[in-house]
Amino acid sequence: MGREVIKMVLEDEALELVAAVDPSAGPVDAGIFAGGKQTGVTVSSTLEEALSSSQSDVLVDFTVPQAAYNNTRTAIEYGVRPVIGTTGFTPEQITELDELCKQKGIGGLIAPNFSIGAILMMKFAAQAAKYMPHVEIIEYHGDQKLDAPSGTSIKTAELIAEARQELKQGNPAEEELIEGARGAYYNGFRIHSVRLPGVFAQQEVVFGGHGQTLKIRHDSYERAGYMPGVNVAVKKVMTYSGLIYGFEHIMD
Structure with a gap:
């Protein structure tokens, strides 16, 4: 960089x-x-x-x-x-x-992220959260990244939390058979961090509603x-x- x-x-x-x-x-x-x-x-x-x-x-x-x-x-x-x-x-x-x-x-x-596209993704996600409060974040980075979740996903989560009331998602009786399977908990929703070689930086914000889903995704390919x-x-x-x-x- x-x-x-x-x-x-x-x-x-x-x-x-x-x-x-x-x-x-x-x-x-x-x-x-x-x-x-x-x-x-x-x-x-x-x-x-x-x-x-x-x-x-x-x-x-x-x-x-x-x-x-x-x-x-x-x-x-x-x-x-x-x-x-x-x-x-x-x-x-x-x-x-x-x-x-x-x-x-x-x-x-x-700034957790300087990508114009990533910032727009965050803004769009915050807007969508007003109307579709059920949401999860999946972020992908290379296996040498030091922090998890990424700063971008945390900032996205903060903006979403400002736009919707806290809502604990999923089945109230759900049980994690393997610890961490549901991802990191934030304001009622989950953040999932993927770390793999060959990946640069991507993030997907997935919203769920009755009979529909909305996915907002940003991909970075180079610095x-x-x-x-x-x-x-x-x-x-x-x-x-x-x-x-x-x-x-x-x-x-």
């Missing part, structure tokens, strides 16, 4: 690449590291090094949950606006980071599909103060 972000920035004349971070890359040119041309920007080994040696406006982070929280705090301390594509933040951490952004007078964004959303986020984060959770809040 970092390489894709570098490519996106270099292709947009309105943006300027001023730093890049990868602890394991070594002192390589960022453009060469991303598979492109020389840029004059050397990849830094630490975030502190990158921020202290550049005049950055925005940090884009696609790391892991264990690192993203500290990276976000560090960026805010430097007055740099965080745009975070890493999931795993707790509600308490999001509240804390929001306050820190407001204290600095800067904007920030944590480049997230970049139009990242591009919008990098520009929009310059226009507000405080931390926003969810890309849907900055879509026009």
